[in-house]
Amino acid sequence: MIYSVALDAAQSADNNLKSKKVNYEAVKVFCKYLKSNEVKKVIKLSTIKVYGKNPNFSLSEKSKFNPEDNYSKHILKSDMYLEKFCNKNKINFQILRVSNGFGVPAIKTKESSRVLVNSFVYQASLLKKIYISSQFNMVKNFIRIENIVDCIDFLIKKQNVPNGVYLLAGKSNYDLASIVRLIKKTFKKEFNKEIIIDYNFNKKKLNKNFKIENNKIKKIGFNFIKKDKQEIIKLIKYYSKI
Amino acid sequence: MKKKVLVVGAAGFLASKFISKYKDKYRIISSIKSKKKKILNFLKEQK
Secondary structure (H helix, E strand, O other): OEEOOOOOHHHHHHOHHHHHHHHHHHHHHHHHHHHOOOOOEEEEEEEHHHHOOOOOOEEOOOOOOOOOOHHHHHHHHHHHHHHHHHHHHOOEEEEEEEOEEEOOOOOOOHHHHHOHHHHHHHHHHHHOEEEOOOOEOOEEEEEEHHHHHHHHHHHHHOOOOOOEEEEEOOOOEEEHHHHHHHHHHHHHHHHOOOOEEEOOOEOOOOOOOOEEOOHHHHHOOOOOOOOHHHHHHHHHHHHHHO | OOOEEEEEOOOOHHHHHHHHHHOOOOEEEEEOHHHHHHHHHHHHHHO
16 A cells, blocks of 8 residues: 655645644544555655754664654654554555655646746746745755655565665755756757746855765665656656646 | 555655556556545455
8 A cells, every 4th residue: 555645845834734634644544444454565655854854964764853844743743653553553564755756747736846846847947937935055855756656666566675764865966056057957958948047045055964865775675766857858848838 | 466556645746656657567546535435445355
């Protein structure tokens, strides 16, 4: 089973009660149904935001929690509930804490155009301009959505995967300026289109030491493939059609 | 025989991508709120 129920961070910030219901309490209902049935394995999608919005250190599965908003607070509670439940009832489980996913969505939703890289490409396709409101040039990790779903497939097929939490992150980190420059460059090189970039960052670097350790999932045999530029090209084509 | 996979929250960004990519490989039962009955039936089948 794959459990991927969540209300995104923006909507969760606007409505604490709804966030609690969707991001946390729904897992209790799900577990009730698991209990009386012989489900072999549960894969739950989660977020690295449970360790903080912009941590300035190297993250691993053992890092200290620091949920800073409704979304990460409730997702963390649901992860912990599921973990306890599965351990108690001897159900295999893996919780995947994912960084910032991006890529061509299977269905058009507001959620998919709100994820960071998608939203930059969407803006650029629509307005020929990318505006970043952040005051700081934060370092982020981006992972292609294809990598995430391939990892789920890997975990379904693979026998004897240890239970627990696994971090999923892309091969490279980018600061915000670098990722929008890559998008701008791709628009120019592949589509001969000029894009204006608009940001005004404070000089202070807040999280230059940010890094994500992917070793746990790599050790059980999953390989991450870096095709960030190719995914951006696909995204440009996708949003240019809309 | 194809493995059965139940996807809860199937309309989301990640889950819908998984379904779209692997729909031929697995017997996928996807659920959104309105398909609660389908999930229960799926769980019964697991017994």
